[in-house]
Amino acid sequence: MERTKKITIQDVARYARVSAGTIDRVIHNRGRVSAEKRKKVEEAIKILNFNPNLLARTLALGKSFSVCALIPAAPSPRNYWNMPLQGIKTSAFRYMDFGMRLQYHFYDLFDEFSFMNQAAQILESEPDGVILAPLFLHESKSFTSSLHRKGIPYIFIDADIPDGNSLSYIGPDVQQSACIAGKLMSTILPQKAEILILNMVKGFENASALQRMEKGFRDYFLKSGQQKNKWIHTRTIHSTQKEKVWEELEKFYEKYPGIQGVFVTNSNAFIVAEYHRRNALDIRLIGFDLVHDNIQQLKEGSIDYIISQSPVQQGERAIQTLFEAFIQKKNPEKIQHVPLDIIIQENLEYYIGFNQQYRFKNRKPEETILSNLIITK
């Protein structure tokens, strides 16, 4: 714990034989510096390897950055959308003293209007940055173009809308994750098999993601030369309600009784798993995301593989990216893919434990984040 010294602006000033003010002008390109001294200063900075102290800078500026997160509401603590939220919360909490202020805006997964509503609120509050999960394609596009017009940077998480204007996309490579699903499916099915790709969406969601998902899955079998042995169907059920889905499944299985494997393209695999279990169907099942019900079904063997797309990390990286952009003036990578984790019964506990660590670290952030906020001007 010794007292050490980094090069400070004063050291540079002494070395260049000018005052700290001049150094400051050079650093921030504020002009009002003669060419001669500017050169001297730049030299000194280089030679002494001066790096402004981020703490002092932030403290002196005393600015704060408001960040809005626009994500689906998690109706229960077990819901998938709690996980990115956890990541966002913990990370934002960490950067609070740096002036990061976080506001959540939740929308109803099944209600475009709630999305638009919240989006409008965000636009009104004129934040410095936005993190959003663009589940509704059309509405998201409209929202982000408004943000772009206002010069407010935004980050997509979970799903991408490649529009060239977003600060970054943080999430899985959809096509790739589907390809992994294909590989895993092929390891648990016989040579010849009939497979179902099952989409469950309420209605008007980001359809291109579904297409890329399907492509990735089919591509695996194509690339590995199995397409002749695999008969792959695709079905989209426009609901995520248990009864409705079961009904549709019943119809489908009646028509295609030979199905041996199902790939569910979102986090609702457990609904299918339950159906299989109830009807004593021996069908392999692969799905996404470590939500509670999926975990249960994996434990009981009704789901074979779960692919997890680091949801907590997505939230963390989003905040981290904004922090770096605002405070450190970094230009982030346009695309930040997150690890895709393959979960089976045997490693399940460790992923759950890992998430709990996050939950633990994050005991009471929301009060502290918001109650401290007093806007003075």
Add this chain to the structure above:
Amino acid sequence: MERTKKITIQDVARYARVSAGTIDRVIHNRGRVSAEKRKKVEEAIKILNFNPNLLARTLALGKSFSVCALIPAAPSPRNYWNMPLQGIKTSAFRYMDFGMRLQYHFYDLFDEFSFMNQAAQILESEPDGVILAPLFLHESKSFTSSLHRKGIPYIFIDADIPDGNSLSYIGPDVQQSACIAGKLMSTILPQKAEILILNMVKGFENASALQRMEKGFRDYFLKSGQQKNKWIHTRTIHSTQKEKVWEELEKFYEKYPGIQGVFVTNSNAFIVAEYHRRNALDIRLIGFDLVHDNIQQLKEGSIDYIISQSPVQQGERAIQTLFEAFIQKKNPEKIQHVPLDIIIQENLEYYIGFNQQYRFKNRKPEETILSNLIITK
């Protein structure tokens, strides 16, 4: 970017009708405060929800924390040990302004003496914290007990030596990772099969880890009721030299020609993969860690699965943990398991890409970290 205001020590002082100095005394338990005022202050802190600004505090203290990392040297950039190092570097860089000073001490993976040598140097420099990969059991124990005596906290990464004194262990659950290997192996082998667990160690390494590894692997087959159908051998080759290993392998395969799957318990699976390829042996292979040669062999199909134990993250979390312990006075979790990633040909690219992000973010940290260091007292 508005100007916002958090509760400051002055606000609390006004509220409690005392001076800032008194608040400070209460916060730091420095005594010299009457019971009456102490109570008032504590109340005020609670009511106003005062959280000292970490930036200002760090700035005012001006202390720095020296951290020593004791890990194996990475002879080439492709070496496994570069990955934890990357994580350590980037993370330490991030906390530089908080006073974190990092020093690397590398030891030869095959030379206990170099370990002891470096360890002695560390003890002499009396750092505030130590991160070490305890590959040599005996030497590590001796080193950490010295650290303990001196009151220097230390963190194990990669492998654990449960001694009750370490600040934390950050790494995989060895037994669990082996269990996953078992599961994966069982998906790619026929019902009845003969399997080899292959250890490759130079000599006097942390043997308990090997034992737990073997136990985890065998346990899987036990738990899943396959032990009667699987004949599992264990061999330990006391070398990691290609020729030597090949020689031993040849002998072994001659004796047991029925081997259909090999599980290599460290990052040297590629050596075995090459042997299989050269001799056109159709043997399934599972190993650890995304080192270059393993990646190659996975691409070419000579390795079937690679289990990766988030090496970069290990380094990051280690630094992060020390930061939190020093700056935020947090008590870290004693055991921090990292995610175990299952890598196949199809998701390989994404893990590599992910690592490259780190490498990119980390362009020139070492100069900056060390050259700024001037110890004044």
Add this chain to the structure above:
DNA sequence: AATGAAAGTGTGTGCGCACACACTAATTTT
């Protein structure tokens, strides 16, 4: 009753930086 120590409290300075302001010297304007 005088002295001193100890307990209790407030003030002032510095951490490194950003920025407003004051000041000087060199131009330009009239």
Add this chain to the structure above:
DNA sequence: AAAATTAGTGTGTGCGCACACACTTTCATT
């Protein structure tokens, strides 16, 4: 040629905190 700009530079203050120090009050000691 005097006045008014403007370019170029240094000084001072505050961000929120920790800590040294000065100061006041209390109470034991002689």
